[in-house]
Amino acid sequence: MKAVTAAWAMLGLGAVLGGPAHAQEAAPAPNDPLPALAVAPVAGPAALRRPALRRVVRRAPPRRTFGDDGSAAAAADVLGQSATPPTLPPGTFDLGNGLSFLLNYTGQGAANPVGGIRQGTAWAGQLFFGIDADLSRLAGLDGASVHIAVTNRHGRSLAQDLIGNNTSVQEIYGGGQTTRLTLLSYQQKLFDNRLDIEVGRLVANINFLNSPIYCNFQTNSACGNPTFVFKTSNFTFWPVSSWGGHAKAWLTDKVFFHVGAYEVNPLHQQPGDNGLDFSTKGATGAIVPFELGYTTTFANDVLPRNYGVGGWIDRSDYPDPVRDVTGGRAVLTGLDPRTRFGRSGVYARFDQMVWRPDPTAIQGLTLFGVAMTGTGGRLVEDYFLEIGALQTGTFAGRPYDTVGFVINTQKFSPLALSNIYAAQASLGVARNIPEHQIMMELNYGIQVTPAIRLTPNLQYIVNPDQTRFPYRTRNIPDALVVGAKLSVDLFTLAGLAQGPGSR
Numbered sequence: 001m002k003a004v005t006a007a008w009a010m011l012g013l014g015a016v017l018g019g020p021a022h023a024q025e026a027a028p029a030p031n032d033p034l035p036a037l038a039v040a041p042v043a044g045p046a047a048l049r050r051p052a053l054r055r056v057v058r059r060a061p062p063r064r065t066f067g068d069d070g071s072a073a074a075a076a077d078v079l080g081q082s083a084t085p086p087t088l089p090p091g092t093f094d095l096g097n098g099l100s101f102l103l104n105y106t107g108q109g110a111a112n113p114v115g116g117i118r119q120g121t122a123w124a125g126q127l128f129f130g131i132d133a134d135l136s137r138l139a140g141l142d143g144a145s146v147h148i149a150v151t152n153r154h155g156r157s158l159a160q161d162l163i164g165n166n167t168s169v170q171e172i173y174g175g176g177q178t179t180r181l182t183l184l185s186y187q188q189k190l191f192d193n194r195l196d197i198e199v200g201r202l203v204a205n206i207n208f209l210n211s212p213i214y215c216n217f218q219t220n221s222a223c224g225n226p227t228f229v230f231k232t233s234n235f236t237f238w239p240v241s242s243w244g245g246h247a248k249a250w251l252t253d254k255v256f257f258h259v260g261a262y263e264v265n266p267l268h269q270q271p272g273d274n275g276l277d278f279s280t281k282g283a284t285g286a287i288v289p290f291e292l293g294y295t296t297t298f299a300n301d302v303l304p305r306n307y308g309v310g311g312w313i314d315r316s317d318y319p320d321p322v323r324d325v326t327g328g329r330a331v332l333t334g335l336d337p338r339t340r341f342g343r344s345g346v347y348a349r350f351d352q353m354v355w356r357p358d359p360t361a362i363q364g365l366t367l368f369g370v371a372m373t374g375t376g377g378r379l380v381e382d383y384f385l386e387i388g389a390l391q392t393g394t395f396a397g398r399p400y401d402t403v404g405f406v407i408n409t410q411k412f413s414p415l416a417l418s419n420i421y422a423a424q425a426s427l428g429v430a431r432n433i434p435e436h437q438i439m440m441e442l443n444y445g446i447q448v449t450p451a452i453r454l455t456p457n458l459q460y461i462v463n464p465d466q467t468r469f470p471y472r473t474r475n476i477p478d479a480l481v482v483g484a485k486l487s488v489d490l491f492t493l494a495g496l497a498q499g500p501g502s503r
Contacts, residue, residue: 090502093496101130116162116477116479121158132147149182150179163461169461180273182239185201194250199245201241203244216445217443228372232380245261258310265284290311295307295308351367389405401444405440407440429473438463454486456484457482
């Protein structure tokens with residue numbers, strides 16, 4: 001349900017670019033010579049193009065780059081993590097005239113041998129094609145660029161079909177299993193790169209609440225954004241684009257403020273939508289995310305870190321989680337839910353590299369965490385908490401491999417639980433309904449070749465939520481999931497681009 005390019009700055013966590021002094025560019029969550037080595041979010045593709053420890057002038061890279069597996073979530077996979085990066089971001093096929101291309105495939109398989117409603121397997125995938133046009137080189141427009149992305153998503157969701165919970169264990173699934181125009185934007189950098197603005201057909205989740213670290217994981221509870229924001233607002237998500245814009249201003253070389261506004265249009269989320277309807281017919285409002293952050297990179301910090309506080313103001317329609325159009329309880333009447341307007345929430349998050357054995361290399365251990373809660377509206381969840389760790393560089397001779405662990409909890413609100421209790425009571429059943437869903441993942445990322453990355457993983461879900469099945473008379477059993485994420489950079493595979501470990 002998400003994905004594209006970004007470093008902890010532009011399309012990822014925050015926004016459009018890294019600090020003016022470090023010439024950072026945020027790409028929606030993903031890119032670096034380490035397809036999934038988000039050791040510590042470096043501010044973007046810019047960092048990929050220069051030795052990380054070298055002093056960088058105040059000149060942003062000519063263009064932003066997409067994530068190596070192309071998903072909004074995957075955009076965060078490989079962002080600026082290399083101390084000695086290649087000339088171009090990994091996977092980039094550069095024509096040398098201001099035009100560059102990315103072409104990659106991401107597939108995620110999952111099976112639940114234990115737990116869920118029933119056992120089985122599922123595969124979901126995405127083919128991604130991206131174009132970056134540097135208008136400075138093509139047309140003499142300083143600091144300007146255009147970005148285009150087309151995606152094809154296909155496959156099935158294990159969580160939706162077999163486990164029964166409402167948070168996928170395959171991040172790449174969702175947003176319509178179809179081919180669509182996912183991104184069409186114009187980006188402009190101003191004032192010596194202290195201000196970065198992007199407008200066009202965009203999605204909020206590759207610009208906000210994203211990190212190069214999150215999509216080292218396959219679970220959609222973490223990758224490419226903490227799932228809470230999608231359960232409690234109309235936060236727009238990859239690959240479903242709508243009209244929007246965002247601006248990131250660097251107050252100092254390490255402190256930024258980022259704000260955006262995105263059209264909320266449910267029509268674009270319908271099956272078969274191809275992203276080519278540019279009208280605002282069907283729009284119900286807009287969502288405004290914002291963040292104040294502090295970020296460093298390998299270029300200006302031995303142990304890079306990112307800290308941020310922010311939130312969102314959702315000024316759009318949403319269905320009431322309990323009441324129907326007549327004021328009755330919708331779970332009992334079967335009538336359409338009442339339409340409400342306006343929700344909001346806040347969050348705090350961090351990632352901090354805590355161990356780096358070689359100060360000239362990217363290998364080391366990074367810790368990260370997120371806390372989120374709602375502040376307005378009728379919400380189905382009260383709060384979300386997450387903590388995790390990512391080790392880049394494992395065994396001798398495996399500098400690009402990673403080991404990751406993440407665990408998070410979603411606390412269901414009394415409103416959401418009341419629907420289940422009401423449905424159970426109508427059946428004459430009285431039982432306790434779990435208030436928390438806990439999801440965790442342990443994985444090992446293998447850089448098989450410069451073009452291929454494989455990440456086998458084990459996931460475990462405690463108390464899979466049954467909000468979709470309020471009349472089920474027994475709790476859904478805890479589920480063990482065996483998964484694997486495959487990322488293939490097709491230009492690197494064809495010998496037209498460089499990848500992690502290329503010579």
